[in-house]
Amino acid sequence: RAQGEQPYQSVVPLTGATVAETLESYVSEGGSFITGYMAGIHDEHDLVMPGGYPGKLRDLMGVWVEEMTRSRRTKPCEVHGDAVDAKGEIVASIIHREGARRLATYGGDEFYAGHSALTVNTYGKGKAYFVGTPLDETGMGAFMAPIIKELGLKPLDTPEDVSLSVRYGDDGVRYAFLINNSESDKRLCLDELNGGVELLTGHVVDGPVELKPYGVNVIELG
CATH class of the missing domain: 2.60.40.1180 (Golgi alpha-mannosidase II)
Structure with a gap:
C-alpha cells in the first residue's frame, strides 16, 4: 500500500541463485527488501532447499530459520517489540539471527517464546527485513509505518480486503x-x-x- 519506486513487501517462496543474487545487488546498492515466512523454501525447480530457511536468501536476511511451527487458531502467537505489539497467525518461524538485529520477539508461553519474530539486517547500503509470522492488521501497520517514513513513501489507503x-x-x-x-x-x-x-x-x-x-x-x- 505504498507508492514509489522503493521496494514492497513480498514473499519469495521460489528462490534460485539468480533471484538471490539480484536481490543482494539491489539491497547492497541501497534498496530495502521485506520478506519472511515461506521465503526461500523452494529452488527454481520447486525442490525444498536443504539446510533450513530462507535458503539462498540466508546471507541477505542475516537469519537462519530452523523450522516453522503452526500457530493454533484458538491462540495466536504474541509478538512484542519497541514499535510492534501484535498477534501472529498460521505459522511461527523459529529464527536464529546471523547478523540481523531483533525488532520484535514472540511472547506467550509456547516453546518459541523469546525467539525473534521480526528482524532487520543491514546489507551493504540497504536493509533486509524478515517477518517470522503473518501479523494482524494492527501489527503490520505498526511494523511498516517507520519503514514507509524512512523511505519517504506515501501510504495509499484501500478498503478492507x-x-x-x-x-x-x-x-x-x-x-x-x-x-x-x-x-x-x-x-x-x-x-x-x-x-x-x-x-x-x-x-x-x-x-x-x-x-x-x-x-x-x-x-x-x-
Missing part, C-alpha cells in the same frame, strides 16, 4: 493492480489513479474505482 500493488514494466511504465478479495462490492477513491487507463475496459479513471466481488482491475498509470 482490497489489495493494491504498483509494478513497473521494462519500459518504465507503472501499472496498478487492484484485487477485491471479498464477496462485497468495493470502491476506491485515490487521486493517484486518476488519469490512468483501465486495461480491461479502456476506461480513463476520473474518480472512484469500482470493484465487484472478487474483482480485478489493472490500471496503466503512465
Whole structure:
C-alpha cells in the first residue's frame, strides 16, 4: 500500500541463485527488501532447499530459520517489540539471527517464546527485513509505518480486503493492480489513479474505482 519506486513487501517462496543474487545487488546498492515466512523454501525447480530457511536468501536476511511451527487458531502467537505489539497467525518461524538485529520477539508461553519474530539486517547500503509470522492488521501497520517514513513513501489507503500493488514494466511504465478479495462490492477513491487507463475496459479513471466481488482491475498509470 505504498507508492514509489522503493521496494514492497513480498514473499519469495521460489528462490534460485539468480533471484538471490539480484536481490543482494539491489539491497547492497541501497534498496530495502521485506520478506519472511515461506521465503526461500523452494529452488527454481520447486525442490525444498536443504539446510533450513530462507535458503539462498540466508546471507541477505542475516537469519537462519530452523523450522516453522503452526500457530493454533484458538491462540495466536504474541509478538512484542519497541514499535510492534501484535498477534501472529498460521505459522511461527523459529529464527536464529546471523547478523540481523531483533525488532520484535514472540511472547506467550509456547516453546518459541523469546525467539525473534521480526528482524532487520543491514546489507551493504540497504536493509533486509524478515517477518517470522503473518501479523494482524494492527501489527503490520505498526511494523511498516517507520519503514514507509524512512523511505519517504506515501501510504495509499484501500478498503478492507482490497489489495493494491504498483509494478513497473521494462519500459518504465507503472501499472496498478487492484484485487477485491471479498464477496462485497468495493470502491476506491485515490487521486493517484486518476488519469490512468483501465486495461480491461479502456476506461480513463476520473474518480472512484469500482470493484465487484472478487474483482480485478489493472490500471496503466503512465
